[in-house]
Amino acid sequence: MSTIYGDAEKRHDFVLLFEVANGNPNGDPDAGNLPRVDPETMHGLVTDVCLKRKVRDYLQLVHNVPIFIQSRVALNTLIEQAGADVDSDIKEKLEKYEDLEEREKRELSHRPHEKVREELCRRYYDIRMFGAVLSTGRLNAGQVRGPVQLTFARSLDPIVPLDLSITRKARTTEERLETGETERGQKPIVPYGLYRAHGFYNPFLAKDTGVSRKDLELFWEALMRMFEFDRSAARGEMTVRGLWVFTHENAKGNAPAHKLFELIRVKKRNGVESPRSFADYEVLEPSQGELPPGVVLTRLV
Numbered sequence: 255m256s257t258i259y260g261d262a263e264k265r266h267d268f269v270l271l272f273e274v275a276n277g278n279p280n281g282d283p284d285a286g287n288l289p290r291v292d293p294e295t296m297h298g299l300v301t302d303v304c305l306k307r308k309v310r311d312y313l314q315l316v317h318n319v320p321i322f323i324q325s326r327v328a329l330n331t332l333i334e335q336a337g338a339d340v341d342s343d344i345k346e347k348l349e350k351y352e353d354l355e356e357r358e359k360r361e362l363s364h365r366p367h368e369k370v371r372e373e374l375c376r377r378y379y380d381i382r383m384f385g386a387v388l389s390t391g392r393l394n395a396g397q398v399r400g401p402v403q404l405t406f407a408r409s410l411d412p413i414v415p416l417d418l419s420i421t422r423k424a425r426t427t428e429e430r431l432e433t434g435e436t437e438r439g440q441k442p443i444v445p446y447g448l449y450r451a452h453g454f455y456n457p458f459l460a461k462d463t464g465v466s467r468k469d470l471e472l473f474w475e476a477l478m479r480m481f482e483f484d485r486s487a488a489r490g491e492m493t494v495r496g497l498w499v500f501t502h503e504n505a506k507g508n509a510p511a512h513k514l515f516e517l518i519r520v521k522k523r524n525g526v527e528s529p530r531s532f533a534d535y536e537v538l539e540p541s542q543g544e545l546p547p548g549v550v551l552t553r554l555v
Contacts, residue, residue: 258501259552260471265502266455267511269518270305270407270477270494271555273448273532277490280304281442288442289415298409298447305404305451308480310380313472315483322378322386330391336377337370337393344370344393351392359392366396374398375463382463383473401460402473407451410520411529413444443490446530452515457505474499478555495532497555498539508548517544517551 259266280300281287290299313319322332338345347354347362354362366389374395375382385400418441425431455470474497481492500514517540526534545551 257471257552258550259474259499259554260467261501262460262465262467262470263457263505265457265505265507266470267500267502267514268453268455268477269496269498269515270404270451270453271448271496271520271537272407272451272481272492272494273446274444274489275446275491275531276443277492278442278444278488279447279449279492286417286440286442288417289413289444289447291413291415292408296412296414298413298415298444298449300407300449300451302404302406302451305407305480306380306384308484309473309476312476312480312483313379316479317472319379319472320377322374322381330393332378333370333374333388333391333395334393336373337367337395340369340373341367348393362392363389363394366394368396370395371398372464379469379472382460382465382469385459385463398463399459401456401458401463401465402453403456404453405451407449409447409449410535411448411522413447415442415444417442441488448495448520448529448532448535450520452511454511474554493532494555496537497553499552499554501550501552503548503550509546513546514549 258264278287278289279298280290282290290301291297292299310321310323314321322329334348338348344362344367347358351359370393371388374388375398380386381398383400383402385398387397388395389397420439420441421436422439425435425437430437477497478494481494484492498518502508519538520535522529523534523536529535539553540551
C-alpha cells in the first residue's frame with residue numbers, strides 16, 4: 255500500500271519515544287556497564303549506534319536483509335569481495351597483492367573506487383541507509399553519507415541507575431562446590447525511563463545511495479518493532495511508545511526540523527514525582543492547524 259511516509263523522494267523528520275522498565279537499555283563499558291547517563295543532569299542516554307544496531311538486527315533476523323556491519327565477517331573482506339565481483343582487474347590485483355609494486359598498492363588503497371562503492375550500496379541495506387566508511391583496508395571504496403541519521407536518545411526525566419548484587423546456586427569450580435561458597439555478580443538496571451530520540455531522512459543523499467520505497471518502509475517497520483525480538487533479562491521490558499513522522503511536501507523541507515519536534519510534547523501527569531510507567535506521562539500532539547503548510551504528520555505507534 256502506498257504511504258506518504260514511505261516516499262523515498264520526500265524529506266522526513268521523526269520523533270521516537272521508547273521506554274525501559276527494570277533493564278539496562280545501553281550499558282557504558284567505561285562505567286562497569288552501568289546505564290549511560292548525563293552526569294550533570296542524570297538523564298539517561300542511549301546512543302544512536304545502539305538504536306541502529308537494533309534496526310540492523312531486526313531486519314536481518316525477520317526479513318533476511320543483507321547487513322554490512324556485523325560481527326561474523328571482517329568489513330575489509332566484504333569490501334574486497336565486492337571489488338573482485340565488479341572489476342576483474344581489482345580481483346587480479348588483490349589475489350597477487352603481495353607481489354604488487356608499491357605504486358599499484360597505493361592505487362588500490364588511496365584512490366576511491368566508485369564502482370565498488372556503488373556495488374556495496376546495492377548489496378547492503380545499512381550502507382544505503384546509514385552510510386559507512388569503506389576505506390579501511392587494501393581496497394578503498396570511499397565513504398558513504400547515509401540519508402538516515404539518529405540523535406542520542408535521552409530520558410525525559412532523571413533516572414536512577416542501580417547496580418544490584420545477584421547470587422547463583424550453580425558453582426563453576428569443584429573447590430567452590432565443596433566449600434559451598436556462593437558466587438556473586440552484578441546486574442545494572444534502570445527502574446524506569448522514558449526516552450526520546452529524533453531522526454532525519456535526507457532524500458538527496460538517499461538518491462545517491464539508491465534508497466527505495468521498500469527500504470524506507472522497512473526502516474519504519476524496524477523502528478516500530480525493534481525490541482520485539484531483542485528480549486533479554488538484562489534489557490528488561492523495552493517498548494516503543496510512539497513514532498511520529500513529519501513528511502515534507504518539498505524535498506528541501508517546508509519547516510525546520512526543530513520546530514516540528516517541538517510540536518510533540520511529552521510531560522509528566524500532575525502529581526507524579528517518580529515515573530514508573532508510561533501511564534505517568536501525557537503526550538500532546540499538534541492539531542492540523544498547528545502544522546506548517548506542506549507538512550503532513552503520521553503517527554505510526
